[in-house]
Amino acid sequence: MKIGIIGASGYTGSELLRLLTLHPKVEVVAASSRRFEGKKIWEVHRFLKGFYDLEFCKPEDSKFSECDLVFTAVPHGEAMNYVPKLLDLGIKVVDLSADYRLPKEIYEKVYGKKHLHYVEAVFGIPELHREEIRRAKLVANPGCYSTVSILALAPLAKLELIENAVLDCKSGITGAGESPSDFTHYPNLHESIVVYKVTDHRHYYEILQELRRLQEDIRVHFTPQVFPGSRGILANAHVFLRGELKREELRKIYEDFYKDCYFIRLQDEVKLIQVRGSNFCDIAIFKGESRVVVVAAIDNMVKGASGQAIQNMNLMLGFDETLGLRVPPMFP
Ligand SMILES: NC(=O)c1ccc[n+]([C@@H]2O[C@H](COP(=O)([O-])OP(=O)(O)OC[C@H]3O[C@@H](n4cnc5c(N)ncnc54)[C@H](OP(=O)(O)O)[C@@H]3O)[C@@H](O)[C@H]2O)c1
Structure with a gap:
């Protein structure tokens, strides 16, 4: 099948290009960059030399209209x-941006801008919405923090067991995209951990939306941080439960919830390095005196963005969900 990528010169765009080289059933036929139009993909993404002969084109190029599915990155x-123009042409879309993750009014409030072309989308976490994604024309790929946080808490929320949960999350700096800024500047981040948007990060609204679908009265609190590494998000979810549960009982809840989910791995310990470059979400559960700690890790560029987008693409195009994504993590 023919695939297009709008925004192929950025981080998630180049990660889509990298991962799609491994997919046996699709071919990238259109990849946009306004800055690098006319240049070969490998001239910009040197690490992809030998994999693509395609040139970057404009986002408006007619090659996109021949695609079966387009990623907007x-x-x-x-x-x-x-997105609406592609949908009008009958092309399926996986949007990696935040434009279709929230209802219109909430989006406008949270992002402080009018939504000019709103359409309904399916929220793209296959572990929660697999059947709807199979039927979807438009999938809103979730934010990276949202993915790891929702996956960490969903099994407990489904059983309405959460009184309160505090999500303490640390991300690598690729989460901020490829444009340099004060925030990403090496001396500002090196040997440091930076806490930012302490109580009002935009992903909070996605986390709340999805967890409330499972447990209406859930209370969650979320604080993001960045560490001086390129990839990965580690979430420590401190959960204050309703009632008492043993560690084995908690583990069984997660095993049952994720029993058909290849990309969720229950571990006894979790390290970011165990998921690097892969579409896995590793989860470990610990029982303290007054709280449960669920530790979850993903690669923000893969399960937190492009890998999950391909997982969604697979479902939308009728392929096995894991096709092209059964890649072991890079270790060390
Ligand atoms: N980075 C992550 O870990 C991550 C995770 C989940 C979701 N996301 C979301 O995914 C999207 C892409 O993120 P990213 O990190 O890949 O960003 P990025 O590195 O900044 O890349 C953005 C891309 O969009 C293109 N672009 C910018 N404005 C455009 C426009 N008006 N029309 C067409 N193309 C345009 C740029 O290419 P040209 O300027 O060359 O055209 C570039 O290729 C964002 O919405 C982000 O929030 C990112």
Whole structure:
């Protein structure tokens, strides 16, 4: 099948290009970059030399209209200018931006801008919405923090066991995209951990939306941080439960919830390095005196973005969900 990527010069775009080289049933026929239009993909993404002969084109190029599915890997507020046009042409879309993750009114409030081209989408976590994704024309791929946080808490929320949960999350700096800024500047981050948007990060609304679908009265609190590494998100979810449960009982709840989910691995311990470069989400559960700690890790560029987008693509195009994604993590 023919695939297009709008925003192929950015981080998630180049990660889509990297991962799709491993997919046996699709071919990338259109990849956009306004800055690098006319250049070969490998001239910009040197690490992909030998894999693509394709040139970057404009996002408006007619090659996109020949695609079966297009990924929009552009900033929020920009995807909405492309997605409805693609849908009108009968092309399926996986949008990696935030433009279709929230209801219109909430999006406008949280992102502080008018949504000019709103359409309903399915929230793209296959472990929660597999059947709806199979039927979807538009999938809103979740944020990276949202993915790991929702996966960490969903099994407990489904049983309405959570009184309160505190999500303490640490991300590598690729989560901020490829444009340099003060925030990503090496001396500002090196040998440091930076806490930011302490109580009002935008992903909070996605986390709440999805967890409330499982447990209406859930209370969650989320604080993001960045560490001086390129990839990965580690979430420590401190959970204050309703009632008492033994560690084995907790583990059984997770085993049952994720029994058909290849990309969720229950571990006794979790390290970011165990998931690097892969679409896995590793989860470990610990029982303290007054709280349960669920530790979860993903690669923000893979399960937190492009890998999950391909997982969604597989479902939408009728392939096995794991096709092209059964890649072991890079270790060390
Ligand atoms: N990085 C992550 O870990 C991550 C995780 C989950 C979700 N996301 C989301 O995924 C999207 C892409 O993120 P990223 O990290 O890949 O960003 P990025 O590295 O900044 O890349 C953005 C891409 O979008 C293109 N672009 C920018 N404005 C455009 C426009 N108006 N029309 C067409 N193309 C445009 C840029 O290419 P040209 O300027 O060359 O055209 C570039 O290729 C964002 O919405 C982000 O929030 C990112």
